[in-house]
Amino acid sequence: MTFFDSAKKVLQQNIREYGMYIALFVIMAIFTITTKGTFISSRNIVNLINQTGYIAVLAVGMTLIIIIRQIDLSVGFLAGFLGAIAAIAMADPKVISNGLNLPVYAVIPLTLSLGIMAGLVTGFLVAQMKIPSFVASLAGWLIYRGAILVVTESTGTIIVANSAFNAIGNGFIPDIPDIGILPGVHKLTLLLGVLAVILLIVNEFNNRRKKQSYNFEVLPVEIFSLKLIFLAAIIGGITWILAGYQGLSWTAVIVLLVTLIYNFVMSQTVLGRHIYAIGGNPDAAELSGISVKKLVYVVFGSMGMLSALSGILFTSRLQSATTTAGTLFELDAIAAAYVGGVSAAGGVGKVVGSIIGALVMTSLTSGMNLMGIGISYQYIVRGAVLAAAVIFDVTTRGKN
Amino acid sequence: MNAPILEMKNITKEFPGVKALSDVSFQVAKGEIHCLVGENGAGKSTLMKILSGVYPQGNYNGDVIFNGHVQKFSSISDSEKAGIAIIYQELALIPEMTVYENIFLGHEIKNGLLIDWNETIKQAGEILKKVNLDINPATKVRNLGVGKQQLVEIAKALSKDVKLLILDEPTSSLNETDSENLLALLRDLKHQGVTSIMISHKLKEVIEIADTITVLRDGQTVATLSKDEVTEHKLIKHMVGREINNIYPKREHKPSQEIVLEVRNWNAYHPTLGRAILKDVSFNLKKGEIIGFAGLIGSGRTELALSIFGNPDGYRLSGELFVNGNKKQFHHPQDAIKTGIAYVTEDRKGDGLILIQDVKQNITLANLHKISQRGVVNNNAEIQVANQYKTNLNIKTPSVEQKVSNLSGGNQQKVCLGKWLFVGPDILILDEPTRGIDVGAKYEIYTIMKDLVKQGMSIIMISSELPEVLGMSDRVYIVSAGKIAGELTAEEATQEKVMRLATN
Numbered sequence: 001m002t003f004f005d006s007a008k009k010v011l012q013q014n015i016r017e018y019g020m021y022i023a024l025f026v027i028m029a030i031f032t033i034t035t036k037g038t039f040i041s042s043r044n045i046v047n048l049i050n051q052t053g054y055i056a057v058l059a060v061g062m063t064l065i066i067i068i069r070q071i072d073l074s075v076g077f078l079a080g081f082l083g084a085i086a087a088i089a090m091a092d093p094k095v096i097s098n099g100l101n102l103p104v105y106a107v108i109p110l111t112l113s114l115g116i117m118a119g120l121v122t123g124f125l126v127a128q129m130k131i132p133s134f135v136a137s138l139a140g141w142l143i144y145r146g147a148i149l150v151v152t153e154s155t156g157t158i159i160v161a162n163s164a165f166n167a168i169g170n171g172f173i174p175d176i177p178d179i180g181i182l183p184g185v186h187k188l189t190l191l192l193g194v195l196a197v198i199l200l201i202v203n204e205f206n207n208r209r210k211k212q213s214y215n216f217e218v219l220p221v222e223i224f225s226l227k228l229i230f231l232a233a234i235i236g237g238i239t240w241i242l243a244g245y246q247g248l249s250w251t252a253v254i255v256l257l258v259t260l261i262y263n264f265v266m267s268q269t270v271l272g273r274h275i276y277a278i279g280g281n282p283d284a285a286e287l288s289g290i291s292v293k294k295l296v297y298v299v300f301g302s303m304g305m306l307s308a309l310s311g312i313l314f315t316s317r318l319q320s321a322t323t324t325a326g327t328l329f330e331l332d333a334i335a336a337a338y339v340g341g342v343s344a345a346g347g348v349g350k351v352v353g354s355i356i357g358a359l360v361m362t363s364l365t366s367g368m369n370l371m372g373i374g375i376s377y378q379y380i381v382r383g384a385v386l387a388a389a390v391i392f393d394v395t396t397r398g399k400n
Numbered sequence: 401m402n403a404p405i406l407e408m409k410n411i412t413k414e415f416p417g418v419k420a421l422s423d424v425s426f427q428v429a430k431g432e433i434h435c436l437v438g439e440n441g442a443g444k445s446t447l448m449k450i451l452s453g454v455y456p457q458g459n460y461n462g463d464v465i466f467n468g469h470v471q472k473f474s475s476i477s478d479s480e481k482a483g484i485a486i487i488y489q490e491l492a493l494i495p496e497m498t499v500y501e502n503i504f505l506g507h508e509i510k511n512g513l514l515i516d517w518n519e520t521i522k523q524a525g526e527i528l529k530k531v532n533l534d535i536n537p538a539t540k541v542r543n544l545g546v547g548k549q550q551l552v553e554i555a556k557a558l559s560k561d562v563k564l565l566i567l568d569e570p571t572s573s574l575n576e577t578d579s580e581n582l583l584a585l586l587r588d589l590k591h592q593g594v595t596s597i598m599i600s601h602k603l604k605e606v607i608e609i610a611d612t613i614t615v616l617r618d619g620q621t622v623a624t625l626s627k628d629e630v631t632e633h634k635l636i637k638h639m640v641g642r643e644i645n646n647i648y649p650k651r652e653h654k655p656s657q658e659i660v661l662e663v664r665n666w667n668a669y670h671p672t673l674g675r676a677i678l679k680d681v682s683f684n685l686k687k688g689e690i691i692g693f694a695g696l697i698g699s700g701r702t703e704l705a706l707s708i709f710g711n712p713d714g715y716r717l718s719g720e721l722f723v724n725g726n727k728k729q730f731h732h733p734q735d736a737i738k739t740g741i742a743y744v745t746e747d748r749k750g751d752g753l754i755l756i757q758d759v760k761q762n763i764t765l766a767n768l769h770k771i772s773q774r775g776v777v778n779n780n781a782e783i784q785v786a787n788q789y790k791t792n793l794n795i796k797t798p799s800v801e802q803k804v805s806n807l808s809g810g811n812q813q814k815v816c817l818g819k820w821l822f823v824g825p826d827i828l829i830l831d832e833p834t835r836g837i838d839v840g841a842k843y844e845i846y847t848i849m850k851d852l853v854k855q856g857m858s859i860i861m862i863s864s865e866l867p868e869v870l871g872m873s874d875r876v877y878i879v880s881a882g883k884i885a886g887e888l889t890a891e892e893a894t895q896e897k898v899m900r901l902a903t904n
Binding site: 210214216270281283284288289290 | 743751
């Protein structure tokens with residue numbers, strides 16, 4: 001088999017998976033041309049990632065929810081509400097009457113725990129009371145929307161004064177001291193990028209060796225090298241772009257960690273496999289000794305926690321909690337998941353795909369903003385892209 | 401005998417790999433009650449589906465002559481127009497609608513563009529009188545018992561000016577009184593000139609009501625008997641009178657006397673309706689033994705298996721369950737699996753396999769922990785395990801990374817089997833293990849079963865195929881209407897005996 005034949009075969013077999021990456025690449029290329037390079041500038045990319053952050057973490061949780069054939073509409077206002085709670089918990093009682101003046105390291109775990117509890121309540125309604133998740137979470141949508149208004153009623157927008165908290169949405173990781181080389185470039189970011197490339201290569205080689213020791217088929221050596229070079233180039237390129245501005249933002253670090261952890265859980269662990277099984281066929285999963293009920297709790301609990309995280313990211317980014325925080329986040333997260341290849345029929349979808357989906361949607365907004373396209377057309381274009389993504393997904397699925 | 405209202409001539413119908421009907425001829429005289437009997441899978445339903453247009457013209461060979469004309473039905477509405485109405489076991493009424501709405505659903509009485517409700521209610525009342533049902537037509541169907549719902553179905557058929565009424569197992573879910581009412585109604589309708597075909601497993605009622613009886617077996621008409629010549633014995637003989645081909649692997653091995661599973665006075669009730677599903681069931685299973693559960697479809701065999709296997713449907717249970725002499729109570733299939741029980745479902749596509757996943761993921765699903773360390777799955781070990789079962793069970797698939805939806809029925813069944821063997825059970829429950837798979841694959845499954853009991857596993861086999869039950873089992877329990885109707889050893893069991901107990 002020649003190099004091109006095997007490349008073609010690999011591409012054909014994985015077109016579904018690579019489709020989103022190609023779409024993201026095309027969208028970015030188009031905006032780079034139409035904005036004469038502004039889109040791909042370091043500053044804009046950093047902004048783009050920070051804007052995607054609070055939707056991206058929701059999209060990760062929503063991926064799991066949709067995989068198990070459920071939906072959660074309450075996450076947007078839950079994020080907004082918990083963001084407000086975090087702001088109040090940190091506020092000085094002299095400024096905000098019910099402020100608690102708690103330190104950041106206490107507020108973040110507290111908010112995340114509240115999120116888990118809220119998620120478990122939805123999980124209880126779905127798993128125990130057998131209420132359709134659409135209805136259960138629609139009730140949550142209304143309740144949390146009201147709850148935001150209740151807690152911000154007396155004060156209106158709550159300003160967050162804590163600089164450590166605000167750094168989560170606006171700050172960057174520190175740089176190593178200047179040693180005289182590469183001035184104007186964020187060296188720690190570069191170093192991390194190089195480290196990531198090395199880890200990737202080592203990991204890929206390890207997997208390949210393990211597979212070979214079992215006598216399993218592996219990618220032809222040319223394709224394997226090409227894949228590594230390609231991935232290394234992408235990581236390298238992004239690192240270089242980020243290092244050109246202020247380096248890796250804390251938001252990016254958080255999203256990366258969430259993605260890595262969830263991706264690992266979903267693809268490598270028993271828990272992840274059980275979640276996919278429930279989505280693929282709940283009756284078969286139950287008869288295989290998997291407790292569907294328990295996993296509904298786990299998945300909704302995780303969604304609640306990520307909603308809290310989204311609220312923290314958003315509040316920190318605005319440096320304040322507003323009365324309308326979280327509006328339509330749930331729909332952006334659901335759209336990101338569908339663009340990223342999650343199947344509405346359940347059982348299919350990848351966390352990384354949803355992150356790419358979120359990036360696609362934010363890229364569209366960012367690029368069209370830079371081009372000066374009005375908000376009305378932005379909605380129409382995003383709607384069309386969502387429809388196109390799902391059509392692509394449905395039509396390629398039949399062929400596998 | 402009157403002139404025939406219906407003649408089905410030389411009907412042959414093939415499904416991929418199976419001949420469901422071969423050269424069947426069937427004649428119904430005008431104004432009679434004609435019963436169609438035969439074992440599960442004999443072809444009764446297929447024949448009725450051809451008659452009612454579910455399988456359209458061109459999908460089968462042969463002629464359907466109704467009312468003197470060759471009919472070319474291509475859908476149910478065609479056959480309805482001709483005056484044929486079929487009432488299935490699963491009632492097709494809409495529970496949230498009223499009786500009169502249901503009766504005229506699809507052929508509403510109109511006044512211009514609008515539905516004439518007053519006329520509808522009036523006519524519904526008249527039709528209800530015809531079926532001896534004394535209820536307010538404005539009652540919601542949801543609030544009626546099954547017996548009355550059945551009568552509403554018949555009323556619906558009558559409202560369409562039916563000439564030939566087909567009833568598929570009408571009394572299977574009715575109690576004695578309702579059954580008698582229904583049979584009386586059929587006689588009434590006969591006097592009003594309606595011809596009926598009734599499919600039934602209950603031979604006593606068949607003999608009681610039928611003018612003519614046609615027996616199908618393995619897709620062929622084996623006998624047509626008039627009511628004067630019929631006896632229960634004759635019917636059973638025709639129903640089961642096939643040669644048992646020697647397709648069962650020979651077993652030299654004798655089960656031990658050690659009881660591994662025992663169920664005593666087991667009762668199960670539906671979680672919401674409260675209806676009794678299993679009544680006072682007791683049985684036991686010995687080490688290295690295959691016991692067969694024979695019975696008709698719907699007799700409660702699957703429900704019995706599920707109620708033992710962790711009760712996933714949430715029946716209310718009473719009675720005792722012993723595994724290896726220890727009393728057990730399972731709250732979830734998980735508990736049963738941990739105790740060493742595995743259940744291979746009858747509906748492999750519905751609740752056995754995850755069709756969108758591949759062979760290896762399906763095989764390891766019930767025992768992922770075995771190939772995991774601290775919750776992390778070893779993907780390579782998984783492929784190895786799957787390949788092992790692929791070889792051992794001779795699963796025909798290009799690779800274990802093939803989606804199971806692309807496999808044939810027999811190979812899907814082997815994947816199911818592999819999944820449960822990977823759990824390493826002591827007791828294996830097989831529910832219809834060979835349904836819908838070809839003869840070659842059947843033989844392979846029988847051989848696997850034989851090897852398993854030789855290694856000390858104990859098997860419960862639920863099967864609607866009598867020859868299979870008799871060919872494979874050490875003992876046979878016959879289940880009928882949620883009760884154990886009898887127990888026979890392999891030596892005692894004959895098709896006639898089993899059938900008699902099952903249809904009682």
